[in-house]
Amino acid sequence: MKTSDNSISRKDFIKHSALAMAGLTLIPGIMTASPLFNEKNSLTKGKLSLKNVRLETGFEYEEGEVTATKTGLFYIEVDNGKITKVSPNEPDAKAIDAKGFLMLPAFKDMHIHLDKTFYGDKWQAVRKRTGGVKGMIELEQKMLPEMLKNSTFKAEKMIELLQSKGTSYARSHVNIEPTSKLQSLKNLQKALENKKKGFEAELVAFPQHGVFYTDSVPYLKEAAKMDIDFIGGVDPFNVDGTIEKVIDFTIQLALDHKKGIDIHLHETGDSGLKTVEYLIKKVSENPSLKGKTYLSHCFILAKLEAAKQEEIAEKLGESQIGVVSTIPFGRLIMPIPTLYKHNVTVLTGNDSIVDHWNTFGTGSVLQKANLMAQLYGYSTEFLLSRSLKLATGNILPLDDKGTQQWPKAGDQANFVLLDASCSAEAVSRISNVESLVHNGNIVF
Structure with a gap:
């Protein structure tokens, strides 16, 4: 897998997780096990924190048209299967380094x-x-x-x-x-x-x-x-x-x-x-x-x-x-x-x-969203970003006005990290999924 300044391989992602979360052990039964939870605790008591997570924050406009999607880096905490904190990035925090990958709702x-x-x-x-x-x-x-x-x-x-x-x-x-x-x-x-x-x-x-x-x-x-x-x-x-x-x-x-x-x-x-x-x-x-x-x-x-x-x-x-x-x-x-x-x-x-x-x-249901966008000419930044909802069961990070609506504290911790700059690019390029988290458990 190719890597760049803002992306790492799955193997390195897990490696970073292990270094960041000392004293934790492997979860059996997941597709690719990941060292996140202390074996003395049940899965429902496990905690997860990530830094350098890319989230969409709004749209950029030129003459009334959406021309780009704004993003920023954030710090995310997960506990008991739910997102408990979404806050400004903490680059020095002891947390899994998401390396700037884009966080979207799981498909x-x-x-x-x-x-x-x-x-x-x-x-x-x-x-x-x-x-x-x-x-x-x-x-x-x-x-x-x-x-x-x-x-x-x-x-x-x-x-x-x-x-x-x-x-x-x-x-x-x-x-x-x-x-x-x-x-x-x-x-x-x-x-x-x-x-x-x-x-x-x-x-x-x-x-x-x-x-x-x-x-x-x-x-x-x-x-x-x-x-x-x-x-x-x-x-x-x-x-x-x-x-x-x-x-x-x-x-x-x-x-x-x-x-x-x-x-x-x-x-x-x-x-x-x-x-x-x-x-x-x-x-x-x-x-x-x-x-x-x-x-x-x-x-x-x-x-x-x-x-x-x-x-x-x-x-x-x-x-x-x-x-x-x-x-x-x-x-x-x-x-x-x-x-x-x-x-x-x-x-x-x-x-x-x-x-x-x-x-x-x-x-891949992301591929289905891509196919829909092609069939109906949804090729602009705005329409591509709206097409993502087909893959996520109608959950979008931004509403039609560009207001951030996901993720919020209290949301179920079901999300993916992709090598993409925004959801429009993810749909258009069918961007690679680097990690999947389900109910707070890292699947890979």
Whole structure:
């Protein structure tokens, strides 16, 4: 890794940490262990202090246009998993030397399938698809028993990949259907328990093989009683042949168990639009689901005329239904600027890293923010800086007026250090992540 006056390698970063924090020991179970906490104390009692941390402080303007981002060096203290102090730099303090790296909120991958992947196992490319979605269901039914044999190990490896790209939080869909039953969920929960010091996830009970097409109902009902956060779904009309029956079941199960909803919707025809409109109707009838309901992919939005896009985006905003977009390109360019205009929550994720659906996932949501900026011409300093929110789950260091809003004392200590001068550069260059801290624990 190249180094410069204001950057050091990961190895040297850890070395500096060790010199600064005498008498402390290694934390087991983290991707790359780092000497931060006294072994006599629990992790929740550990303290962390950093100097020479670069933070954004405001915008520079010329003739009313944002032309640059102001930054400064600061001193940061962390205790009990939270940021407790953000103050002027203390260059002589006994603290980890961040060497001028830029501190940004840790990244969040809000659409991924940690439970079924080839990553960490032998390389396999996507096979030729036949029979559409139902053909893929048939393929999965054949593959899953073998994939489940080491799915915990592979999930851990994929978590490590995400961490290396600056992500410490994910929303993972997990198969719940008659082939896997609840085994995919149990195996993934083991992986998350093993990685809990440096990673968290919220889980979606995902009926990949249809709610009724393969009779996933009893397994979804059982999963809803377990430690999951969302009830999922996939293409109600194409898979199950019915929109209303699937949505009604999903809504009721979520209400009964106080869960959110996250439905995969790939359908781009009339059935896709009807699904969106029916979900809007049902959420409007059940206000407790507002802010807790999402449509993943929702490719139908890319196929609508501009006026209809505006109408649907406005209704999504009013009902507080979010869109989790994997940002496809080519003929399916999602109307993300229109969604933002109507205050629709937009999230992103890698979806598949390498599995029988896709072979091109990198694990980087910063790359997703970069792709969005390219697709929509967000090339100015201001628009690039705003694009960062796609990678951070809508947390930005500066608000639109350039007022510093993160980090503050009391914020959760989830952050990355990058070799970049500001967030606009980080998005534009997909800057290298030098360190990740999750709940006050240095992951690397």
